Structure formats: C-alpha cells, structure tokens
Amino acid sequence: MVPSGTYTLGPGSALLQVRTYREGMAAKVGHDLVIEVARWEATVELAAEPASSAVQLSADARSLEVREGLRGVKPLSDKDRSEIRKNIDEKLGGQPITFRSSAVDLTDADGRLVIVGELTIGGSTRPLTAQLDVATDGRVSGTIPLTQSEWGIKPYRGLMGALKVRDEVEIVVDAQLPPR
Numbered sequence: 001m002v003p004s005g006t007y008t009l010g011p012g013s014a015l016l017q018v019r020t021y022r023e024g025m026a027a028k029v030g031h032d033l034v035i036e037v038a039r040w041e042a043t044v045e046l047a048a049e050p051a052s053s054a055v056q057l058s059a060d061a062r063s064l065e066v067r068e069g070l071r072g073v074k075p076l077s078d079k080d081r082s083e084i085r086k087n088i089d090e091k092l093g094g095q096p097i098t099f100r101s102s103a104v105d106l107t108d109a110d111g112r113l114v115i116v117g118e119l120t121i122g123g124s125t126r127p128l129t130a131q132l133d134v135a136t137d138g139r140v141s142g143t144i145p146l147t148q149s150e151w152g153i154k155p156y157r158g159l160m161g162a163l164k165v166r167d168e169v170e171i172v173v174d175a176q177l178p179p180r
Contacts, residue, residue, distance in 0.1 A: 002046060002106065002138050007177050009042040014175030016040055018064065024164040031069030031076050039063035046106060053104035055115050061092040091153050092122045106134065113140060121151040138177035143170045
C-alpha cells in the first residue's frame with residue numbers, strides 16, 4: 001500500500017488540529033473550537049519489517065491557533081480568540097508537545113495504521129494509541145480521542161461553571177504521504 005521509507009510531515013504537507021466541544025447549562029453561548037497546530041514536524045519511518053517502523057512528532061504548544069468557533073450564538077470575536085489563546089498558554093505552559101512511538105503496525109488488509117507510544121503534553125507523559133486510516137494513494141487520516149485531565153490539564157470552565165469544555169477533545173490528522 002504505502003512504500004517503505006522515511007516521510008517528513010508538517011503544516012505544509014499535512015493538517016494537525018485539536019477540536020474541542022462545549023457542555024454545561026450555558027453551552028449555547030460558547031463555541032465548539034477548531035484549533036490548528038501551526039508549527040509542528042513529524043517523521044514517519046515505514047520499514048519493510050513493521051517492528052522497525054517508527055513515528056515521532058514535535059509540536060510548538062504556543063502555535064495553537066483558533067481557526068473556527070462553531071455553533072455559538074454569536075460569531076467568535078478577536079477578543080474571544082485572544083482569551084482562548086491566553087488560556088491555552090496558561091494550561092500548556094508553552095512546553096513542547098511530543099510523541100514517540102514504541103510500536104507501529106501497518107496492515108495492508110484493512111488500510112489501518114496503529115501507532116502505540118507516549119505523548120507528552122504540558123510536561124506530563126502518558127501512553128497513547130492512535131488508529132489512522134491509510135488510503136491506497138498514501139493519504140493518512142483519522143481522529144484520535146484524548147482526555148485532557150489524563151495529562152493534568154483542567155478543562156476550561158467559564159460563567160461560574162455553567163460553560164465548560166468537555167474533558168475529551170479530538171486530535172485530527174490528515175496527511176498525504178508523497179509517492180515514492
């Protein structure tokens with residue numbers, strides 16, 4: 001399906017987003033957010049022998065940019081974006097976000113890439129398993145659920161707790177591996 005080799009990905013060749021969802025009694029005044037990671041790099045090494053394959057990612061936590069505010073009562077303002085940016089910086093402390101695989105399995109039969117490894121966010125490292133779809137043309141895509149509190153991140157609360165960001169967010173990956 002995808003030839004063996006080393007692939008380098010980043011904002012110019014792939015999309016990496018965080019999607020958050022609101023909840024609580026005042027949810028309708030908030031927004032579900034699409035946050036793009038603007039500075040990041042990933043190296044994907046696919047070996048003929050799957051045990052030798054590896055994935056590494058490094059992202060600048062200060063590069064998370066709000067791209068969209070969905071389903072709010074009113075449009076997301078520049079002031080809202082600025083406050084969200086400040087909140088993200090406080091929660092992540094500007095520390096790099098990294099992922100290093102310990103196992104990679106690409107199964108040609110179902111076009112599934114399963115990556116097991118450790119994700120570090122805000123100085124906290126925990127295991128993570130990601131399952132991504134791989135198309136015959138080399139497109140790799142998927143959504144990875146992530147529970148913020150497992151990495152010591154307290155989800156946003158506003159309006160005296162009536163507006164909340166769900167603890168579970170989604171990491172969205174969409175990349176095109178170049179043909180070999």
